[in-house]
Amino acid sequence: MNNDATTFKQKLSRAYLWLVPPVTMVVGFGIAPVSYKIYLPVWLLNACLIILSAYHLGLRKLWAQGPSGKQQAITALLLFMPWLLFSMFAGMGPPPSTLQGWVNTAAEQQTRYAILIAGGILLLLGAALLKTQLQATGENLYSILAFAALSIAMPLFIINMAFWGYYLTDAFRVFAANPDAKRPELYVAIKSLFYVISVAEVILMYLGTFLFAVALKITGSLSKPSARWFIGCSLIAILLELIPPSWPEPFGTAGFLVAIPAIPFVMYYLIGVRLLVR
Template structure:
């Protein structure tokens, strides 16, 4: 790996963590401020991805090009997800939500589109793993993803559309108390969110085991993917506790983009290895 490729991989690895740190640390910023910064960052990400995998993208071997495309399908959504650094966390009050309703619609639309692209990538990856003859952990991952994706889309639509419409109606009617149907719906989606988040982490754990079984990645890396994914799945379904560190951890793993961090890191690893070792995955 050249110095440029090493720098590209280092930068790309930091992307989700830097974006999360800025979003949680600084909160919402003006679109006039964060959009130019995000565009510059998106260009840097594109340059870094090209530097890391250019030999793979135009490899005469179609198998190698497909591996590059699989990695790209997972990486591309994160170019969109990083705009959330400027948006900050979702608003916690109705006036704040209504003032940023367009941004919230964009946020959850990007998450839905990203979830679909990542599902396509994992499906293609599962087919490659099937051809390699490894143990069918990939099948468990696909089954979990098949259940998780509809729940994920439903949950994102609830946040991106239902809440905005509900808050607009509440403000127009000057309701001081939330209707019973709204409270029931919120409780329902708390359950849906917990199940969806746990399943998404289990998807990554299954694919981590599949990649280890196929000897595509180092065992240590795969064990880390599996460990952190299982921890995320457990935290995603835990009930609320008064223990503050645990509450914070549960909140973090439930942030919609966070279950896609492990697949993103796996995609970087896949792109790097496919670019360096042309016949590794045959």
């Protein structure tokens, strides 16, 4: 009876953790933004439920297994902590589509991109521990390549998020205050530069997922079906990101979706959840 109750808690916890990213995306894109007085308490409740679910799923058992178990527990936490933070975006909604809307919510937009930067830092720390853990089991090729890909991607990601959250916010304030003023000549060139940075960063993040999935499959940390799923999704995302925005639908929209800043983190989040039940 006790074992049945434990199994039920684990299944419920796993289901809850799996649902966090899709529910966040559906609510974030499907419902108009709400006041922080509403979404912050809801987010705090969700954050507590995520931690509780992780505890029941395997965090407690891993922590009791000594140094190696604690390292795996911390690795898993660091990999899915970004999406614990990103779940706040369900209440924020997507960034405004107008210049004035961006200016009116400037503080919230800066908070959004600061959260994304924090998520990137947490992911890189988790990837460093995952690489060390895989190397300890004898996998010294794909884990190193995966971490190298992320080590290149994260500085680009942080620069890109700082551009959107801080450079563009200040630029939009100036444009809104002087709507008739001519845009600086470098404005378009800088946007083109950051488009290239964004493409490179997204491809490298999915490449990191692909390589980590191969390494986890080799060490037996991922089953063959799970590894194939991660590998297949990563390759599809890379191909979609390489498609020019000018291509006809649905390719343009699909490429846009895989490049949304929080989306590449979903794969690492799911790897983190998987590490808890190993």
